[in-house]
Amino acid sequence: PPTNINQSQTQWTKLITPSVAQISADLEKIARRNPQTVVFFHKLNANIISSGKCEHDAKWHIPSHVSTPFSSKNLAWGALSGRKWDTIKDSLEKLSRNCAANPHQKGIAGLIKTAISQYDTNVSSKTDFGTINHPEISSILTPTIPIIVNYALMLPSLLAEPIPFLRKNSSMTIYLTKNLVCSLMANAFFCTLEEKPGMDDINFYRLFNTTTKGSAKVEKLKCIITYFQKMRVRAARQKSGDEIISFERRCITAKQNWTQSISQLVPVNIEQNKTIEKAVDSLKVDFANKQVGGGVLNEGAVMEEIMFATSPELIISRLFTEPLEDNEVLIITGTEQFSNYIGYSQSFRFAGPSAPSIKFQKDKLGRIMNPIVVMDALNFKTHEKDMQYQQQLIDRELHKAFVGFMISNGEKNIPIATGNWGGGVFNGDPELKFLIQWMAASQAGRLFIVYHTIGYASQAQSICSMADFLRGRNASVGQLYKLVTAYVLRKYEHQTVFDFVKRLLK
Numbered sequence: 001p002p003t004n005i006n007q008s009q010t011q012w013t014k015l016i017t018p019s020v021a022q023i024s025a026d027l028e029k030i031a032r033r034n035p036q037t038v039v040f041f042h043k044l045n046a047n048i049i050s051s052g053k054c055e056h057d058a059k060w061h062i063p064s065h066v067s068t069p070f071s072s073k074n075l076a077w078g079a080l081s082g083r084k085w086d087t088i089k090d091s092l093e094k095l096s097r098n099c100a101a102n103p104h105q106k107g108i109a110g111l112i113k114t115a116i117s118q119y120d121t122n123v124s125s126k127t128d129f130g131t132i133n134h135p136e137i138s139s140i141l142t143p144t145i146p147i148i149v150n151y152a153l154m155l156p157s158l159l160a161e162p163i164p165f166l167r168k169n170s171s172m173t174i175y176l177t178k179n180l181v182c183s184l185m186a187n188a189f190f191c192t193l194e195e196k197p198g199m200d201d202i203n204f205y206r207l208f209n210t211t212t213k214g215s216a217k218v219e220k221l222k223c224i225i226t227y228f229q230k231m232r233v234r235a236a237r238q239k240s241g242d243e244i245i246s247f248e249r250r251c252i253t254a255k256q257n258w259t260q261s262i263s264q265l266v267p268v269n270i271e272q273n274k275t276i277e278k279a280v281d282s283l284k285v286d287f288a289n290k291q292v293g294g295g296v297l298n299e300g301a302v303m304e305e306i307m308f309a310t311s312p313e314l315i316i317s318r319l320f321t322e323p324l325e326d327n328e329v330l331i332i333t334g335t336e337q338f339s340n341y342i343g344y345s346q347s348f349r350f351a352g353p354s355a356p357s358i359k360f361q362k363d364k365l366g367r368i369m370n371p372i373v374v375m376d377a378l379n380f381k382t383h384e385k386d387m388q389y390q391q392q393l394i395d396r397e398l399h400k401a402f403v404g405f406m407i408s409n410g411e412k413n414i415p416i417a418t419g420n421w422g423g424g425v426f427n428g429d430p431e432l433k434f435l436i437q438w439m440a441a442s443q444a445g446r447l448f449i450v451y452h453t454i455g456y457a458s459q460a461q462s463i464c465s466m467a468d469f470l471r472g473r474n475a476s477v478g479q480l481y482k483l484v485t486a487y488v489l490r491k492y493e494h495q496t497v498f499d500f501v502k503r504l505l506k
């Protein structure tokens with residue numbers, strides 16, 4: 001892959017491997033077989049890249065596609081004039097040369113501010129670059145800037161066509177190469193991307209802004225800088241970066257008949273010591289916000305934000321994924337963890353680069369088999385907690401989890417790796433949420449579910465006892481559903497959902 005921004009497109013064409021042509025053919029076959037699902041792929045082919053240039057202009061500022069920053073329709077305004085991408089390129093190249101010449105210089109925050117203000121005259125109103133001024137950031141960032149600039153300016157040679165939005169109420173999959181994802185992330189870092197109103201931010205302004213709430217932003221920045229460094233090291237070692245990452249928005253409107261379900265409850269394994277990220281050969285649940293990534297580019301540092309910061313390729317989904325509706329999830333396959341961490345929330349800390357992901361197999365599209373399902377639970381305020389036992393809200397959670405857990409055509413039946421989904425910031429009752437996810441996984445026909453209780457021994461014990469109790473009685477999903485939805489009527493008797501279900505069955 002081109003590791004130098006000056007390499008021409010012709011050189012890039014020559015570097016295309018036969019396997020990429022094969023992957024492209026495989027994806028086209030998928031598109032033909034699944035006419036319901038629009039399959040979109042950025043072909044790594046110079047002809048298409050050059051003919052695609054007019055696409056970037058034609059689809060500039062239309063609601064269905066992300067506006068490409070290097071489109072010739074992207075014009076600089078105000079005192080500046082001409083194509084904005086030309087200004088971006090000049091400004092970032094100058095920044096890169098400056099940092100390369102003096103990688104230990106002080107004042108990187110000022111240099112980045114000057115660079116961005118060449119193409120965003122409003123930058124001062126959006127951020128003060130306070131987190132970049134942190135000594136632990138500035139010392140690692142200055143020598144990394146040429147790498148990030150390099151990736152950012154590669155974008156025109158990697159992005160064949162504008163990226164469509166994964167819009168509400170639609171099922172659609174986007175396939176991007178890892179190099180393209182890295183290039184988009186580098187553009188997000190330098191705040192060059194066009195943000196659609198109504199979507200969460202993707203440019204890094206807020207992450208760069210001074211924080212008064214502890215060190216999470218600084219620790220997340222360390223994770224992201226590590227990601228760029230590791231991508232560069234791989235490129236230098238001839239690892240191609242042509243591997244695919246897929247982003248599947250799945251929307252299912254047809255509802256299950258839970259009362260009538262005769263599906264048997266599947267086995268439950270308890271994992272007390274490992275976090276969900278450490279699971280292999282499983283579908284990992286991200287305890288998400290409906291705006292994917294939640295507060296990853298701001299103050300947040302709980303499950304989802306930590307997962308996104310340590311696997312930054314996930315962050316780019318924010319560029320094109322509209323907020324999730326009740327009947328939708330996003331499944332991301334092919335990302336990797338680049339950083340280790342310790343702690344949680346205010347104690348969250350970057351703990352060095354992580355080892356390569358050799359434990360994951362690749363599929364024939366070259367995707368690292370590390371699927372993650374981004375699914376948002378309902379968010380209950382403290383005073384609203386009692387509402388969660390209402391049947392219609394239980395149905396919402398069941399359907400959301402079922403859409404996430406169902407096995408689509410040709411997909412392998414792997415276990416679900418989950419835990420207290422919706423049971424932290426969102427105030428859900430962990431017992432109820434366990435039963436909901438268990439029913440959804442059983443209805444979806446998963447082989448088993450692995451429940452990560454991360455150190456809560458008493459929770460592990462009570463889930464084991466509940467699973468033994470119900471499976472010992474051959475309970476079906478429908479039976480459990482009826483018991484759970486009856487709980488709302490008796491919730492003031494001071495018994496937990498587990499106690500209630502057991503007592504009623506006994």
Ligand code: AR6
Nearest residue numbers: 275276287288289294302303304419420422423424425426
């Ligand atoms: N592995 C297993 N279990 C975990 C892990 C992990 N890595 N991390 C946390 N837990 P929470 P929510 C457990 O609060 O309630 C974000 O801002 C731990 O017991 O992250 O669904 C999103 O963007 C924790 O209390 O998920 C949303 O805005 C519980 O899982 C919002 O939080 C819930 O973790 C979602 O909140």
